[in-house]
Amino acid sequence: xxxxxxxxxxxxxxxxxxxxxxxxxxxxxxxxxxxxxxxxxxxxxxxxxxxxxxxxxxxxxxxxxxxxxxxxxxxxxxxxxxxxxxxxxxxxxxxxxxxxxxxxxxxxxxxxxxxxxxxxxxxxxxxxxxxxxxxxxxxxxxxxxxxxxxxxxxxxxxxxxxxxxxxxxxxxxxxxxxxxxxxxxxxxxxxxxxxxxxxxxxxxxxxxxxxxxxxxxxxxxxxxxxxxxxxxxxxxxxxxxxxxxxxxxxxxxxxxxxxxxxxxxxxxxxxxxxxxxxxxxxxxxxxxxxx
Amino acid sequence: xxxxxxxxxxxxxxxxxxxxxxxxxxxxxxxxxxxxxxxxxxxxxxxxxxxxxxxxxxxxxxxxxxxxxxxxxxxxxxxxxxxxxxxxxxxxxxxxxxxxxxxxxxxxxxxxxxxxxxxxxxxxxxxxxxxxxxxxxxxxxxxxxxxxxxxxxxxxxxxxxxxxxxxxxxxxxxxxxxxxxxxxxxxxxxxxxxxxxxxxxxxxxxxxxxxxxxxxxxxxxxxxxxxxxxxxxxxxxxxxxxxxxxxxxxxxxxxxxxxxxxxxxxxxxxxxxxxxxxxxxxxxxxxxxxxxxxxxxxxxxxxxxxxxxxxxxxxxxxxxxxxxxxxxxxxxxxxxxxxxxxxxxxxxxxxxxxxxxxxxxxxxxxxxxxxxxxxxxxxxxxxxxxxxxxxxxxxxxxxxxxxxxxxxxxxxxxxxxxxxxxxxx
Numbered sequence: 043x044x045x046x047x048x049x050x051x052x053x054x055x056x057x058x059x060x061x062x063x064x065x066x067x068x069x070x071x072x073x074x075x076x077x078x079x080x081x082x083x084x085x086x087x088x089x090x091x092x093x094x095x096x097x098x099x100x101x102x103x104x105x106x107x108x109x110x111x112x113x114x115x116x117x118x119x120x121x122x123x124x125x126x127x128x129x130x131x132x133x134x135x136x137x138x139x140x141x142x143x144x145x146x147x148x149x150x151x152x153x154x155x156x157x158x159x160x161x162x163x164x165x166x167x168x169x170x171x172x173x174x175x176x177x178x179x180x181x182x183x184x185x186x187x188x189x190x191x192x193x194x195x196x197x198x199x200x201x202x203x204x205x206x207x208x209x210x211x212x213x214x215x216x217x218x219x220x221x222x223x224x225x226x227x228x229x230x231x232x233x234x235x236x237x238x239x240x241x242x243x244x245x246x247x248x249x250x251x252x253x254x255x256x257x258x259x260x261x262x263x264x265x266x267x268x269x270x271x272x273x274x275x276x277x278x279x280x281x282x283x284x285x286x287x288x289x290x291x292x293x294x295x296x297x298x299x300x301x302x303x304x305x306x307x308x309x310x311x312x313x314x315x316x317x318x319x320x321x322x323x324x325x326x327x328x329x330x331x332x333x
Numbered sequence: 334x335x336x337x338x339x340x341x342x343x344x345x346x347x348x349x350x351x352x353x354x355x356x357x358x359x360x361x362x363x364x365x366x367x368x369x370x371x372x373x374x375x376x377x378x379x380x381x382x383x384x385x386x387x388x389x390x391x392x393x394x395x396x397x398x399x400x401x402x403x404x405x406x407x408x409x410x411x412x413x414x415x416x417x418x419x420x421x422x423x424x425x426x427x428x429x430x431x432x433x434x435x436x437x438x439x440x441x442x443x444x445x446x447x448x449x450x451x452x453x454x455x456x457x458x459x460x461x462x463x464x465x466x467x468x469x470x471x472x473x474x475x476x477x478x479x480x481x482x483x484x485x486x487x488x489x490x491x492x493x494x495x496x497x498x499x500x501x502x503x504x505x506x507x508x509x510x511x512x513x514x515x516x517x518x519x520x521x522x523x524x525x526x527x528x529x530x531x532x533x534x535x536x537x538x539x540x541x542x543x544x545x546x547x548x549x550x551x552x553x554x555x556x557x558x559x560x561x562x563x564x565x566x567x568x569x570x571x572x573x574x575x576x577x578x579x580x581x582x583x584x585x586x587x588x589x590x591x592x593x594x595x596x597x598x599x600x601x602x603x604x605x606x607x608x609x610x611x612x613x614x615x616x617x618x619x620x621x622x623x624x625x626x627x628x629x630x631x632x633x634x635x636x637x638x639x640x641x642x643x644x645x646x647x648x649x650x651x652x653x654x655x656x657x658x659x660x661x662x663x664x665x666x667x668x669x670x671x672x673x674x675x676x677x678x679x680x681x682x683x684x685x686x687x688x689x690x691x692x693x694x695x696x697x698x699x700x701x702x703x704x705x706x707x708x709x710x711x712x713x714x715x716x717x718x719x720x721x722x723x724x725x726x727x728x729x730x731x732x733x734x735x736x737x738x739x740x741x742x743x744x745x746x747x748x749x750x751x752x753x754x755x756x757x758x
Contacts, residue, residue, distance in 0.1 A: 080414030103437060104451040106476065106494075114469040116462035119453035120436060159453045163468035186453055186462075 084124055087332045091131055092155070096148045100127060101156045108156050109181070110173075116160040118185040123157050125329040126185050129195070130155070132327055133318040134202055141311045142304065150209050154179035159186040172201030177209040190323055196268050199319070204264035211256065214303040220295045221255035223288060228254050242281040245288025262289070263296055267312050373442045380448070380479050381440040383486060384411040389505035391489070392512065394563040395420075396498065396572055397460040397473040403545020404563030404572060406516045407456065408505065411438060419513040420456040421520055421564065426682075431513040447494060449476040474498045515566030519587060523564065525617030525757055526606050528594070533578025533601045540577075542594070542603055543616055549577055568594055577601050592736045608732040611757075612741060613691045613699060618654035618672065619741070619755035625650060632753035639717035648714055649676040655701065655722070655755060658686055658708070665708035671719050675711070685709035687719045694727060698746065701726040725751035 081089075084102070092098040101108065104117035118126075138147040152174065161169040161184040174180045180202055188194065224245055229236065229252050236249040246252045251261040266274065278286040300306040321327050365372060384391075390410030397405065407420040416438040419431050436454035441447050450457055460473040474493025477500050481490050487504040505512065527543035540549040547569075548559045562569040568587040575582060582596035585603065592605030612619060623630030625640040626649070640650055652674040661668050667688030676682055688704035703723045706712070725745030732741055739758055745751035 082414070102452065103439065104449070106449075107443075114461075114463045116458050116470070117436075117451050117453045117475070123452070159458070160462050163463045163465060165468060167465070169465070 083332045084120070084127075087124075088127065092127070095144065096135060096151055097153060098151060099154045101154070102127070104158070105156065108154070108179075109158060110162065113162040113164070113170075114160075115158050115162060115183070116186065118157040118159040121330070122159075122185045122188045124332065125188060125190075126157060126182065128327070128329045129190075129322050130198075130202075133195075133199070133315060133322060137311065137315045137318050140314050141306055146304075150206070150213065152178055152180045152205065152209070156181045157185045158183045160184060161187070171197045174201065174205030174208075177205070177212060180205060190329070192319070192323065195319060195322070199268040199315070200264045203267045204260045207260040207263040208256065210300075210304060211259065216259055216299045216303075217295050220259055220292060223291055223295075224255075224258070228252060228258070230254060239280070242277065242289075243285045245281070245285045245292070247277070247289065259292070259296060262292055263300075263308075266293065266296070266308065267315055270312075270316055373446070376446050376479075377440050377442050380446055380489075381411075383482065383489065384438075384440070384448070384502075385413070386486075387411070387504050389507060389509055390417070391502035392505055392509065393500065393502050394570065394572075395457070395460070395473075395500065396561065396563075397471045398496075399472070400498070400561055400572060401559075403561040405460075406513065406563050406565070408509075408512050409502070414438065416450065416454070418454055418456045421513055421517050422456055422459060424455050424459075430517045445478040447476055447478050448491060451475075472496050474500075509566075512566060516564045519566060519568060520564045522587065523569070523594075526611050526615050528603050528606055529610065529614075530604045531577060531601060532604065533580055536578055538577060540603065547571070547575065549575070552576060552579070590736075605736050607696070608736075608738055609693045609696055609699070609730070611738045612730065612755075613693045615757065616657045617757055618652075618656040618659075619757050620652055620654040622740075622754050622756050623653070633750055635721060635750075636718065636753055639721065649679075650674070650714065650718075651676050651682065653718055655689070655691070656757075658688075659684065660686070660708050667704060667707045670707060671715075671722055673711075673715050673718075675714060683709060685711050685715060687715065689723075697730050697732065699726075699728055699730060699743075701728065721751065722753075724748075 088100045088102075092100045102118050102120070102123035104115070109115055135147055135151065138151075156179065158181060161171060162173075163169045169183075171184055172180065172182045182198055182201070227244060227246075231253070233249050233251075233253040236252050238249050241247070241249045241252050244252075246258060247262045247265045251258040265277075269277075278289060281289055297308050300308045300311075322329065367375070387410070390408050393407040393409050394404045395407055396403070405420060405422060407418055410417045414437055415435050417433045417435045419433045421430060423430050424432075434454050434456050436450060436457075437452040438448065438450050441449060453462075457475060460471045461475045463470045474496050476494040477491035477498075478494055479489065480492055482488070483490075489502040491500040491502070492498070493500065524544045527541055529539065529541060531538045531540045531542075531549065538550055540547065542548075545563070546559055546561055548557050550556075551558050558575075560571050560573060560575050562571045564570075565584065568585045570584040571582075573583075578601065580596060580598075580600050582598075582601060585594040585596055585601075587594055594603040595601065606614065621630065621632060621636070621640075623632060623637065623640055625637070628637055628641055630637045630640065640653070650673055652672075654672050656669065656672065658665055658667050658670040658672065661670075665686065665688075667686065669689050669691050670686035671689055672684065672686040674682060674684055686707045687710055688707040690700075690702045690704060692700040692702065694700060701722060703719070725743075725748060727746050728743040729746050730741055730743055732738055740754060740756045742754050743752065
């Protein structure tokens with residue numbers, strides 16, 4: 043019996059060898075993207091300025107599979123895509139590079155940036171300017187309506203800094219005391235029933251911040267980073283004594299968290315961001331050329 | 334009967350041997366020469382190359398939404414990821430119709446091979462982009478699935494991925510140069526006035542052909558059918574074949590001397606409207622011929638001074654017309670108006686109008702009856718002109734010789750001192 047088993051095993055082995063011998067792998071890759079060969083100067087620029095240094099996939103062609111089917115969307119205008127890409131590199135990525143070093147930025151930055159031409163209009167009359175998914179992808183809408191001014195750009199910056207704050211919090215927890223400051227006042231999904239004014243007076247930076255502590259701290263961080271001191275002071279005045287006291291308490295936790303967990307001086311980072319945004323708005327940075 | 338272990342082993346061994354032999358067999362008939370992925374890749378390359386193998390580009394008649402609004406002529410020329418488009422859409426007052434816009438395209442493999450216009454092109458995406466008031470745009474596609482290619486590769490048939498629009502690309506030849514300019518010319522010739530009568534064989538039919546739509550009686554005469562069309566350099570082309578008086582046709586050719594549209598075999602003719610219809614039923618504008626700044630014009634002197642007057646107040650009337658209200662029915666309920674385009678501080682071009690009824694009296698006289706102030710009407714600037722036009726009614730119209738009216742003269746029947754020329758150019 044043993045002989046038969048050995049014989050059978052040999053036969054099986056021979057069979058495998060024989061049957062494998064004809065299956066040479068083809069030299070032709072099935073993963074070739076023909077459009078790769080149509081790379082132009084902007085694609086090269088993206089490769090050099092987003093892909094290589096940050097490992098970011100920047101998509102300016104409309105990729106419907108990457109977008110949300112519930113919205114009808116228009117593709118991004120090519121020239122505005124160039125501008126947005128240059129602005130974001132200068133005011134967002136390089137702001138973190140300057141404060142924390144490029145290794146930090148490339149490690150934590152979302153790896154996909156998708157540009158969409160139109161805003162994402164919803165049936166209830168609202169529209170989205172940007173979204174982020176799980177720290178992996180940021181989508182910027184309304185690229186075709188791009189305006190180089192604070193009002194417009196701050197809408198974008200708020201989204202990216204808000205989402206980036208989430209990423210930092212997911213990597214290193216913030217002080218749980220933050221959530222205790224307004225414990226019992228969070229309203230979860232009913233935040234849209236609140237007004238920003240009511241939120242401020244209760245120590246929340248926006249109505250959305252009332253949804254839960256994670257959103258609260260991300261909103262506070264983003265608002266602080268994307269506005270100058272004058273604006274912040276006005277917020278505190280509008281918040282009244284009670285609201286301002288709570289906001290200051292929360293800001294101190296954010297400041298301490300950024301310093302101890304990430305070695306980021308939040309005031310210094312804010313100054314860097316403001317300076318870089320001003321450079322764009324005043325035209326110091328050429329946002330059209332691909333040099 | 335008991336089966337011994339030895340028998341089972343022998344059977345298994347035999348089965349192994351037969352498997353090994355079969356799997357080693359070298360004469361398997363492959364259905365395809367290459368793998369599915371490779372064949373898909375080849376299709377991508379084939380379609381992309383086909384799109385680019387058209388040195389003069391492709392004609393693309395685009396029927397937005399559900400197609401009921403009629404079509405818009407485009408040309409598209411593909412070159413290594415870039416597509417240059419022209420179309421009869423007027424993007425802005427300062428940009429000439431037919432000005433090319435370049436954007437990106439890709440041929441991609443998804444569940445099918447698709448052609449996607451995936452960076453913004455103001456010509457095409459004006460139909461697809463959403464707005465606050467219209468969150469799904471015009472329900473139109475910019476991603477298309479390749480369906481088939483005609484025998485000589487001169488037509489490509491595609492279907493919209495999201496809304497199922499049907500799209501045909503037709504290869505252009507050298508003769509198709511200036512295609513959009515010629516389409517635009519035809520558009521202007523035909524769209525300003527609806528057509529009311531058609532002759533097929535020896536029978537006359539009541540029809541209506543106006544901007545991009547043709548409404549005609551069904552074969553049994555029991556109902557009416559509306560077919561949509563696109564302008565072409567020669568005339569019009571229907572989206573689907575049309576049958577009138579038992580004669581089927583898909584396109585019609587404009588005959589310059591008579592102004593008629595004719596089926597290719599000449600058996601169906603859409604008659605050019607009468608002189609009076611060209612004025613009273615216009616879908617365009619019959620404009621005053623006046624140079625207010627130079628105090629010159631082809632009208633009586635009181636009119637000239639009425640036009641000149643507002644200039645002192647930094648308002649210039651650029652254009653005054655009698656005709657179709659450009660904001661009807663969206664922003665105003667008057668179909669016909671005395672309309673004004675005026676310039677304030679040399680910066681803003683504004684529109685205002687006064688509602689009227691145009692009632693023909695016989696073949697060459699017309700009543701112009703005032704209804705009321707309407708959209709954007711500026712009493713101070715416009716009323717001297719409006720009231721004089723209304724005061725002169727009814728008018729005798731002096732038409733030009735021939736079928737096609739370009740410039741007409743209106744003379745008040747009761748006061749010959751009130752007169753003016755109008756032009757629809």
